[in-house]
Amino acid sequence: MNTSSFLRYLLHGSAIGLILTVTPAAHAQSDKKTKTDKAEEAVEEVVVTGTRIRLRGAQSATPTSVITSDTIQKNSPRQIADLVNQLPALVISQSDQTSNTNRDKDSMDQSHPGLNALDLRGLGTKRTLVLVNGRRHVPGAPGSSAVDISTIPSSLVERVEVITGGASALYGADAVAGVANFILRKNFEGIDSNIRYGNSARNDMPSYDVDLLWGKNFAEGKGNFTLFGYYGKSDGTVGGQDRPWTATGNPWWGRLGSGPTAVNYIIDGRRNLGYSPRAQVLLGRKVYTFNDDGTMRAPILGPSGILKNTYDLSRPESVANLETDGGEYGGRYDNWLLSVPNDRFIAHGTLNYELTSNLRYFLEMDYATNKSHGEYGMWWEGASNWLYEGNPFITQEMIAANGGSLPYVAFARNFPEIGKSSSYYQRDLSQIVTGFDGNLPALFAGHDWNWSAYYSYGKTEERTQDRNAVSNERYMRALDAVSGPGGKPVCGVNADADPTNNDPNCVPLNPFKPLTQDVIRYLTFNPSESVSTLEQQVVSAYATGGLFTLPAGEVQAVIGGEYRKEKNFIGAVAEYNPEDPAYVPDYGVVQNPLRGEYDVKEIFGELSVPILADLPFAYKLSVDAAVRASDYSTAGKTTSWKYGLQYAPVRDLRLRATYGKAVRAPNISEVFTASSISGQWLYDPCNYYMTYRTETTKDTLANCAALHPANKNSYWLWTEVEKKGNPDLEVETAKTLTVGLVAQPRFMKNFTMSVDYYDIDLSNVIAAVEPQTIINKCVDAPMQNNPYCNLVVREAGTNNLLRVVKQNINLAKRTNRGVDVEVDYFTDLSSWGWGSDSGRVSLNMVFTRLKENKITPDPDNPQSVTSTLGIFGFPKWKGVTRLSYQRGPLWMSWSARYFSPMRMNTTINPENYFPYRTKSIMYHDFNAWYDLKKNVAVGVGLSNVFDTAPPRYPGAEAGGAYFGDEGWQSGVFDVIGRTGFVSIKFKR
Incomplete structure (x- = not known):
């Protein structure tokens, strides 16, 4: 197959959407070079952080993806997380489109609107370690271990390196899933500025961004001082009613037949009567609504009337669950933000000075402030409430409509008169890092050594206030x-x-x-605001260099140590705190402040040994190892380790493998969260409506028959929820394996392909489960030795739900397996005979095939395993393809982001649901830049060029949403639609 035929084959593959985008080092380097740069191209290399040993290019045994400055600058994302999250190894977590979650004021966990965090492999942000310049960064919010990526401006990032295996021994705890290392620009001289304006195609999400980078060398080039400032604002508040896919009613399951052979199908445009701004009642098997003067009238329903498969018309309390397909009723997501507004300011400064030829001093200072708020819809959405006989608001008209007797009336409505509830956040982050690095005299004859040491102090303060x-x-x-x-x-x-x-x-x-x-x-x-703080101190040092030389090359080592201390204070709202004079009991929230701290002492080492080189069928053979011993003040002593192997039988093909053990100790909020009690609307899966649950298992009926709660005819129950930390938590342990190959055939110049299999087995998982999930999992599996049943308290004698305890517990096991594939190719069109000045074409494809993603809460109960493969957020195939073209001052890029079909949850199956999953979906993006002159460039871009709507599938229309007590989240599918930007850059 010749080069052009191969390229056509790859383009065809991208068109059908099996492969998808983020540019690795070689691609990004190629994007910014033209024909005149070939001499420089031959010698330029990129140092990656798959190891602290100073290897070059793709020589690490640990799979590492690299996004370079050129890729970042030309795609011009508002948030660097938007670009990094396109890597298929990452799962959408906290972002502007997913953080409009209800502030969890009942515990010390908060939703943090406006915070951006990374989640490798979908194992959680607390298992993804984020570094800045190879060093730990202070977390983005008190009570969280996740770094707020929104405080790292994209225009300041030189490159991003994402390590997806064996990283815990190299960089420490929290790296169970991997590491994202953000390398910032430094030693800059001159001025670099950027002005950007963006908006949605519907003109309701304006954003404004401006940044300025200034740098100056001094002392004859021995020193450099660099300053950076950024301000960005997005003040659009796009609600569910502002997009056709969320404003026109939601799709949900209907049912034909009954029992295990029932067929579930999708009814679109469903609107719940409980979301009406007017009271809805069910009297004499008929639905009524009310005029403003309190008199009853017939409701204006959709063309299908009351959807017959919703709930029983003979039970008045069912009114909150009745649905229609139009009429005077709003959509499920009305008044919920699809993306949160934000207001950010960031300042960054660096000082570097060469004291001697072997000693350099560095200083980094950061400050960031982020203001945002979430809006959570109208109160009271969806639930039904009761008025009892004798209530003066029960009229004779109602009694007559019910046949002359009315012991109670159940109604459902929301209350737009009250307005939206919201929470306002301001987070202020400051960090200073100072240290030295340099060269050591040869500790071993003829072998150079380098060293680096730093001290870091960081503080994050968050002010939060509930309103209305x-x-x-x-x-x-x-x-x-x-x-x-x-x-x-x-x-x-x-x-x-x-x-x-x-x-x-x-x-x-x-x-x-x-x-x-x-x-x-x-x-x-409107309670008073709470103030929470987090402080982090780190002292770290390491040295790296050669030990001795073998026939195949130099044996290199790293040795180092680190001390880290973190303190959290999570402030309670005065009106929620029983120990505060301002406490108001009937606000319904009990909240106590949290103080907690821990420290950890670590030593670590790495070793790289070349065994064979330049031999027949052994072009390169090397092994490496790393170990880290830690001593936590909370969790005690732990050890993590990693082994690596690289084998290149020939120059064109390299095999690589890593195997390691990762350990994560519980963080402050998991251990120390103070107890708090409030209430939440929950349902008992043993109630009358149980048969409508799609999650029912063969154990549910037997368990519910044994429990037989007295209030089984009530659907929604106001239930106490107690939330607290768990000082008895143990450490998590993960075994990680990666095996792969890298092909760079000489007969195909500028072509690289890597294929890596990964396998993560995580045991003793620390997790907090939502209250409703706790109740369901208690009865949907054998109850004996069921860890969830220990968290459910039922009333003696009646077995009615009384309380649910939400706390972190050590669950049993989590497994994540799949294959990562990356293909990169670029060529000058002149090599195809298109002329000497025809430009350069680059093609990059990155995709992941997820093979397994399972959670097993109880190791003694194999039936408790839950597989999330193919559900929202975990498609079997995910990735991006990017095709770019550059000629002279013009650069253009077209990318396609692909998701294979997904389903709503683990119980949806092809036997009983049609369709049981979404269709595959692809989003297209376009970016272009043109150099007007040497120092001025303009750029334009469109995201979701074709305004592709989310699938009309339950939950998908809101982005692949789920509901917990944190609220609605979306992010799998684009809920905003087409957006664009225009930007201008100045350099001097």
Whole structure:
């Protein structure tokens, strides 16, 4: 096969979408070179951080992907995470499109709108270690170990190196899944500035970014001082009602037949009656709504009326679960932000000075502030509530509609009069890193050594305030009205309530009319802000160099040590803290401040041994090893290690493998989180509606028959949720394996392909499970020795749900296996006979085939295994293809991001669901830059060029969403649609 035929084959592969984008070192280097740069190209190399040993290019046994400055600058992402997350090894986690999550004020875990974090292999942000210039960076929010990537401006990044195997022994805990190392520009001289404007195609997401880099050499070139400043703002608030795929009702499952052979199909455009701004009631098997004066009328339903497969019309409390396909009802995601606004300022400075030819001093200073807020929709969405006989707001009209008797009435509605609840965040990060590096005299004859040592101090402060919050306790109290003197409605005491809950300030609530301002003032509150801080100190040093020389080359080693100390203070809102004089019990939240700290002492070492070289069938053979011993003040002593092997039988082909053990100790928030109690609307999977659950297993019926809760006819239950840390947590342990090959055939100049198999077995997993999931997993599996059942408290005698404990526990096992493939090729078109000045074409493809992703909570119960392969976020195939062209001052790039079909959750199967998964989807992006003159360039770009909508599949229309007590999240599918930018760069 000749070169042009091979290129056509690769292009065809990209067109059908099996392969997809991020540019490695060779590609990015090629993008910025023209024909006149070939002499420089021959000698230029990139140092990668697959090891601290100073190897060149692709010589590390550890798979490493590199995104260079040229790729970053020309794609011009607002957030560097947007580009890094295109690597198929990463799973979308916290970003502007996923962080509009309900502030979890019931515990010390918060959603942190506006924070960007990386999640390698989908194992969690706390298992992905982020470094800046090879050194630890302070986490982005108190109570979190994740670094906020949004504080690293893309225009300052020289390159990003992503290591996806065997990294824990090299760089420390948190690197179970791998490492992302952001190398920043330094020793810069001159001025480099950029102005960028972006917006959506619907003109509702304007963004503005400006940055300036200035650098100056001094002392005859021995020193350099560099300053960088950035300001960016995105103030658009795009809600679910602003996009057709979320505003027109959601798709959900319908059912034909009953029992295990029932066929589930998708009914689109479904709208829940509980999301109505007017009360909905079910009386005499008919649905009614209300006029503003409190009189009843028939609702305006969609063309199909009440969807017959929703819920039983004979039960009044079912009204909150009834659905229609249009009419006067809004969409499921109305008033929820699809992307959070943000306001960021970043300053960065470096000082480098060569004290002697063998000694250099460096200083790095960072400051970043980030303001953002989340909005969580109207209150009360979806749930049904009750008024009991004798309530003065139950009218004769309602009683007559129910046949003359009405012991209680259940209603559902939200309350747009109250407005949206929101939480405002401001995070301020500061860090200073100072140290020395240099050359050592030959410790071993003829072998050079280098060393580096630094001290780092970082602090993150977060201020958070809830606004327009609603007290559920006051709401329930206001609903419980009775007739007072003169027949005037007054707040009463429900027979099941504590009489001490009487409140002289209570204002009775009539749910069948628009709320009055007196009621709104009684229900809502704006508590004071909480202030939380995190401090991190690191002292680290290492030396690297040669030990001796073998026939195949130099044996090299690294030895080093590190000390790290972290302190967290998570402040409680004064009105939520029982120990504060400002505490308000009926806000319904109990929150205690958290103080916790730990320190760890580590020593580490690496060794690289070349065994064979330049022999028949042994062009290169080498082995390497790394070990790290740690002593945690909380978790005790741990050891992680790694072995690596590289074998090149011929110059064109190199085999590589790594095998290692990674250890992660529990972090501060996992161990020390103070206990807090609040309530949450949950359902008992043993209630009357159990048969509608898609997750029901063969164990569910038997377990529910044994439990037999008394309130099985109630769907939503206001249940206590206790959240706390767990001082008994043990360390996580992972065994990681990578095996791969790298091909660089000489007969195909400028072509590189790598294929790597990875296998991660994580045991003793530390995780917190959502309250509803805890309840479900308790009854959906054998209950004996079920770890989830220990977290569910039921009332003695009735077995009604009483409390759910949400805390981190050591689950049993998690496995993640797959194959990474990367192909890179570039060529001058002149080699195809297109003329001497026809430009250069580059093609890069990166994709991952996920083979297995399983969680096994209970090792003694094989049935407890959950496979997430093929569900939202974990497609079997994922990747990007990028094709770029450069000729003179013009550079253009077209990329295609591909996701194979996915399904909603693990219980969706092809036997009972049609369609049981989405179709495959591909997003196209275009970028172009043109050099107007030597120092001025303009760029334009479009993301999601064809405005591709999310699939019409349950949950996918909101980006592949799920619901927990953190709220709605999206990110698998694009929910914003086409966006674009224009930018201009100046250099001097």
